[in-house]
Amino acid sequence: MTQPMKYEQAIVIGGGITGMLAAKVLSTFYHQVFIxxxxxxxxxxxxxxxxxxAFHPHRMLPLGKQIFERLFPGYTKELLAMGGFNTLHQTSRFITKDGELALTDTEETAVTRRAMLEWVLMQRMLSEERVHFLEKHEAISLQFEEGTNQVIGLIVKDxxxxxxIIHQMKADLVIDTSGRMSKLPKxxxxxxxxxxQTDELSVSLGYSTRYYQISPKAPNLQSMVVVGQPNKQIPTGLFERVDHDLVAVLLSAAGGSHYPTTDADQFDSETAALTHPAIAEAITHLTPYTKPKGFRVPSCVRHHYEQMQDWPSGLLVMGDALCTLDPIHGQGMTxxxxxxxTLERMLKQxxxxxxxxxxxxxxxxxxxxNELGWWLCAIADMAWEGVELKGGKPIPHLTFVQEYLNRYVQYAVQTKQAERLEAYHRMHSFLTEPREILNLEQLHDMIQSDSSGETAEWxxxxxxxxxxxxxxxxxxxxxxxxxxxxLHTN
Structure with a gap:
């Protein structure tokens, strides 16, 4: 349908981080926005x-931070003022079975709990003149103009x-940001x-998080990742500073053969069984602050609504309601x-x-x-036995890509080339094309640096x-x- 757009009223379903991002963009174009x-x-x-x-750590990647700061100027400073941990000039450890590398953060980023991230956004949105929160309201169904494929509003329950109390709300645009439990397919x-047909990554992911308090006498403890070994079913461990006096320790594994424990007595012993003892040693200087708490993700789903020739006008969908990525990779908010x-750019057009x-x-x-995030998640998660990609196209040369990336990380760690590992992280942050890492010239460098000849043989x-x-x-x-x-905004 190509009739002129109206910009009187928009409705966003869901008041989480994606919903508030959408509402912020819409408030520039629409006279009223209801969440x-x-x-x-x-x-x-x-x-x-x-x-x-929300109990578990949430990571803001550099690109996500850039966009948040543009839409909500001063967002990072506000989080830091509320106790967020400042990563600027902080060194973190990246530990694998082949060794470790230290990386120093060159950007000011606030690491904090999701509740804090949402709180700061919520206070900003509550002060927006054009934005109105309708709390304790539930979206029941879409409202269509009779005899057409035009969404004209929403049926909601107060x-x-x-x-x-059920009533109707009119809207020129409805955006569903209600997450992985979205009612939109129904x-x-x-x-x-x-x-x-949807793409489904049957991931059977489980992770468990426990928070520890840092005492004044504790030594300086660096954030770190201990990379797991999927072929041996050894989980990945994350040790991350969260706020100025807390540390989050997270254990994760995919495939469903083993879910990290939520038992307080077993959590430390499972941490000690990681590929490297660094996290287990660090928590001996800390005091448990919470009990471990688990989270399960049976599958990640990617809807292909863009393929619908009869997609309703006046309707959009964003966030996990459109495509869910494996949360363990920390890419969701970005x-x-x-x-x-993208919404902002398309509304301008x-x-x-x-x-x-x-x-x-x-x-x-x-x-x-969503393309790069989905590709990266599938490649990483399918290294775990039991993870399967259903529907959609298979990933070409999956085994080659997985093994190449493993060897690339091994090469960066063993040759102590921090810039190579930073490029790897930039790829996972949607800032670097995979082809800048996976290419013939880079492979030749890896072969030449491997005196054992194993890379050449592979x-x-x-x-x-x-x-x-x-x-x-x-x-x-x-x-x-x-x-x-x-990445461009205009």
Missing amino acids: IEKDELPDSPENRLGTPQ RHVKPG WLKDAGLSLP KAALEAQ AQENGRLSFERNTLKQMQHA WRQWDKENNELNRAFFHEAVPEFHLHNL
Whole structure:
């Protein structure tokens, strides 16, 4: 549908981080923005019932921080003033079975609990004149204009009084940011629409987190990652400073054969069984602050709504309701920020050029924002036995890509090239194309630096013995994600 867009009222379903990002962008274009939130808004920075994962560490990647700071200037400074841990000039340890590297953070970033992240955003949004929170409200169904495929609003239930009061809300645009439990697939089916096949990464992920308090007498403790060994079912361990006096220790494993313990007596012993004893040694200087708490992710799902020729006008979807990434990789908030930036860019284009299939084009661009994260999650998680990719296209040369990246990290660690490891982290932060790491020239460097000859021997099974054919093989194995198109704001 190409009728002119109206900018009177927009509705966002869900008042989490993605919802507030969406509302912030919409408030520049729409006269009124309503956030429908089923939980009661907290009076202080505390976890909500609707965010069961909020207990666990949440990581803001550099790109996400850049977008948050542009939309919410001073966001990082405010978090630091409230007790967030400042990573500027802090050194962290990256530990593998092959050794370790130290990396020094060159950016000011606040590491804190999700409740604090949400609280600061919420206070900003409550002060926005055009934005209105409707707490204790539940989205019941979409409202369509009779006889058309145009969404014109939402049926909502006000839950302040039992059993609730149901009423209609009109809107020129509805955006679903309600997360992995989104009702959107059911609503679309109820409207008589057929849904495309979803991609599903059956990950059977489990992780467990325990917080420890830092005493004044504790030595200076660096954040660290102890990389797991999927082939031996050894979990990954994370030791991260959170706020000025707390440390979060997180154990994670995929595949479902073993979920990290939530038993307080066993947690420390499982930590000691990691690939390296560094985390176990560090917590001997700390005092347990909480009991361990677990979280399970059966699968990650990627919807392909952009493929629907009859996608309703007046409707969009963002965040985990569109595509869920494995949360252990810490990319979710940055993905949401990229989607918000995409929404902003597409709304600007719609104002300049008219509707021009605004909704479907926006969904296509948001799917582009999800491509790299989905590819990276699938590659990392499928190293664990029991993880399976269902639906969609298989990943070309999966085993080669997995083994190459393992050898690349081994090469960076053993040769003490911190800049190589930083490039690896930049790729996982959506700032570097995978082809800048996975290429024939980089492989030759790895082979030359390996005096044992193991890398050269490994490469023989893939070698076409012709540079042109080998480059073609790399291009087939490693997609081009066109990050330069994704990252610009205009």
